[in-house]
Amino acid sequence: MVEPILLRDIDEPGLTDIKVYEKRGGYRSLxxxxxxxxxxxxxxxxxxxxxxxxxxxxxxxRKASFLPRANIDKYLVCNADExxxxxxxxxxxxQKCPHMLIExxxxxxxxGGINSAFIYIRGEYEEQAWIxxxxxxxxxxxxxxxxxxxxxDMSLSLVLHRGAGAYICGEETGLLxxxxxxxxxxxxxxxxxxIEGLYGGPTLINNVETLMTMPHIIKIGGKxxxxxxxxxxxxxxxxxxxxxxxxxxxYEIELGIPSREIIYDLAGGPPRGRKVKxxxxxxxxxPVLTAEDLDIPYDFDSLAKAGTMLGSGAIIVVDDSTxxxxxxxxxxxxxxxxxxxxxxxxxxxxxxxVKMLERIETGEATPMDLDIMASVQENIIGNxxxxxxxxxxxxxxxxxAKFRDELEAHIERAQLAGxxx
Amino acid sequence: xxxxxxxxxxxxxxxxxxxxERHGSRTPGxxxxxxxxxxxxxxxxxxxxxxxxxxRKEIExxxxxxxxxxxxxxPALKAAQRHHGWCSPxxxxxxxxxxxxxxxxxxxxxxxxDMFELxxxxxxxxxxxxxxxCSLRGADSLYEEIEAAVGGERDINVxxxxxxxxxxxxxxxxxxxxxYGPLGRGDAERLVADLRAGREPLAELRLALRKTAAxxxxxxxxx
Numbered sequence: 001m002v003e004p005i006l007l008r009d010i011d012e013p014g015l016t017d018i019k020v021y022e023k024r025g026g027y028r029s030l031x032x033x034x035x036x037x038x039x040x041x042x043x044x045x046x047x048x049x050x051x052x053x054x055x056x057x058x059x060x061x062r063k064a065s066f067l068p069r070a071n072i073d074k075y076l077v078c079n080a081d082e083x084x085x086x087x088x089x090x091x092x093x094x095q096k097c098p099h100m101l102i103e104x105x106x107x108x109x110x111x112g113g114i115n116s117a118f119i120y121i122r123g124e125y126e127e128q129a130w131i132x133x134x135x136x137x138x139x140x141x142x143x144x145x146x147x148x149x150x151x152x153d154m155s156l157s158l159v160l161h162r163g164a165g166a167y168i169c170g171e172e173t174g175l176l177x178x179x180x181x182x183x184x185x186x187x188x189x190x191x192x193x194x195i196e197g198l199y200g201g202p203t204l205i206n207n208v209e210t211l212m213t214m215p216h217i218i219k220i221g222g223k224x225x226x227x228x229x230x231x232x233x234x235x236x237x238x239x240x241x242x243x244x245x246x247x248x249x250x251y252e253i254e255l256g257i258p259s260r261e262i263i264y265d266l267a268g269g270p271p272r273g274r275k276v277k278x279x280x281x282x283x284x285x286x287p288v289l290t291a292e293d294l295d296i297p298y299d300f301d302s303l304a305k306a307g308t309m310l311g312s313g314a315i316i317v318v319d320d321s322t323x324x325x326x327x328x329x330x331x332x333x334x335x336x337x338x339x340x341x342x343x344x345x346x347x348x349x350x351x352x353x354v355k356m357l358e359r360i361e362t363g364e365a366t367p368m369d370l371d372i373m374a375s376v377q378e379n380i381i382g383n384x385x386x387x388x389x390x391x392x393x394x395x396x397x398x399x400x401a402k403f404r405d406e407l408e409a410h411i412e413r414a415q416l417a418g419x420x421x
Numbered sequence: 422x423x424x425x426x427x428x429x430x431x432x433x434x435x436x437x438x439x440x441x442e443r444h445g446s447r448t449p450g451x452x453x454x455x456x457x458x459x460x461x462x463x464x465x466x467x468x469x470x471x472x473x474x475x476x477r478k479e480i481e482x483x484x485x486x487x488x489x490x491x492x493x494x495x496p497a498l499k500a501a502q503r504h505h506g507w508c509s510p511x512x513x514x515x516x517x518x519x520x521x522x523x524x525x526x527x528x529x530x531x532x533x534x535d536m537f538e539l540x541x542x543x544x545x546x547x548x549x550x551x552x553x554x555c556s557l558r559g560a561d562s563l564y565e566e567i568e569a570a571v572g573g574e575r576d577i578n579v580x581x582x583x584x585x586x587x588x589x590x591x592x593x594x595x596x597x598x599x600x601y602g603p604l605g606r607g608d609a610e611r612l613v614a615d616l617r618a619g620r621e622p623l624a625e626l627r628l629a630l631r632k633t634a635a636x637x638x639x640x641x642x643x644x
Contacts, residue, residue, distance in 0.1 A: 010635075010636075084584070085552045086584070123534070124536070127629060159487065163495065164495050164536040180492055181493060183533040199488055243558070244558075247637070252635065266635070330552065
């Protein structure tokens with residue numbers, strides 16, 4: 001296994017302080033990036049093959065290259081609205097190593113020719129916001145952000161913006177509306193944020209972990225970074241493992257290792273005497289896999305080939321003690337609660353799905369309802385401004401497909417129980 | 422028409438009465454028929470509405486941080502909520518007055534986000550995560566235990582919450598925005614007793630005290 005990059009110093013005492021971070025080599029990559037032309041920094045990011053760590057997995061360098069090169073008001077927004085169920089990597093990274101994020105933001109701003117940056121952190125992360133606020137103040141005081149950073153021609157302002165509890169604000173255009181002081185409704189795309197984003201200006205939006213990887217890329221060079229991991233999924237990834245495992249937590253892995261190693265060797269597997277029944281490989285929005293899929297390499301392309309996705313890198317393990325219906329209901333209720341209500345297929349589809357699952361639970365459903373429920377999912381996918389509806393439809397569809405027998409048996413049992421009373 | 426700043430609010434929050442307008446509703450003007458010829462509710466007139474200087478200053482500072490002052494809507498509402506205990510119509514009107522927007526604009530924003538209390542809220546917020554990962558580890562029964570321990574006391578506001586991003590310490594709670602977990606047997610009662618006694622609840626379960634999971638791997642499995 002390769003050396004950890006993001007978690008290398010994570011438990012170093014006092015790492016939230018700029019002095020300790022500097023002692024561990026912090027802000028040296030920013031110094032290096034400031035000595036390079038913005039185009040050269042961008043080229044390193046593109047060479048690295050780094051794919052976005054927030055969920056979509058879009059190549060980060062290419063995303064930055066979409067920004068117009070002109071000298072106009074451009075914005076960088078760090079998406080720290082980590083709300084995907086099962087995901088808690090950004091929380092730990094920000095809480096323990098806030099300066100690496102600030103350094104990454106400054107490097108990304110250098111690559112994009114940006115001089116105004118924001119961190120949008122979810123409102124529930126109050127302790128992390130305090131830590132970041134203190135770190136930002138320190139970084140200003142030490143001249144790593146602010147006017148003419150370290151004597152260079154680059155200036156950068158950085159503002160921490162706290163959300164107030166809405167999953168949809170992790171969607172990049174919903175986030176922009178929220179940051180502009182509105183309800184967090186997603187926008188119609190195109191225009192994409194790189195062309196028209198925050199306050200109408202070109203905007204680069206990156207996840208916390210993506211930005212925190214950038215100092216390392218500048219340190220060792222994009223081409224060398226690309227050699228870590230596997231083709232198409234370079235680098236390391238912090239994976240959040242939770243649910244029915246013995247050691248839930250964040251683990252940094254080299255992309256491409258077998259999923260089994262993460263679930264069993266690192267997280268300790270399900271409790272003694274239990275078996276893995278199903279697992280979400282990338283947050284609750286990813287189609288579920290079963291015990292047969294444990295040997296799939298954990299990387300973007302292998303998981304896509306298996307019909308699911310790496311998403312935010314959050315593995316939720318469910319063992320054989322839990323009915324699949326419970327998991328489906330939790331999933332569907334979450335998306336029904338978080339749907340912003342702008343697009344009909346999502347607003348109505350998520351609620352319909354919850355109602356149908358409740359009918360299964362109470363024994364009012366018939367097996368035909370499973371087909372209707374599956375068709376509801378098909379009518380959501382691809383029909384909305386953003387992917388929140390899809391994020392419910394994809395896992396629910398996979399649960400119906402893979403656990404149909406169990407759901408039918410449940411319907412039958414519940415009907416019998418209902419008739420008996 | 423009566424209106425503007427003359428409305429009475431029951432200031433007696435000790436009795437936990439819901440602050441109401443004189444006509445009985447919590448929403449100003451709900452019983453008046455819509456007058457379509459009338460302009461929409463205007464930006465509150467600062468000459469007619471007293472805003473506490475501390476609140477005004479906090480909102481103005483937030484507005485100064487952004488290229489567009491409207492971006493301060495969330496910080497302004499948060500400040501008003503802290504000042505008034507909840508996002509009361511009065512709190513929203515005050516924030517709107519400082520931000521120079523209509524109360525309707527801020528009401529629309531406040532109703533979108535989960536962390537704004539649109540009804541009078543207790544002194545302590547206890548958010549219990551009941552999303553997938555926590556529920557797999559017993560969060561639903563934990564929620565019931567906490568609710569039972571609170572026993573309807575209004576000072577402690579217990580809420581189901583969606584994934585709080587701390588599945589590593591499942592089942593977990595966020596108490597006044599500080600994370601604690603994993604909670605085990607008896608912790609629900611202890612949490613409530615600590616809150617009532619004015620102590621930090623479950624102090625040793627505070628998330629910030631934990632090391633990364635990777636650092637606690639058994640040695641033979643370390644790379």
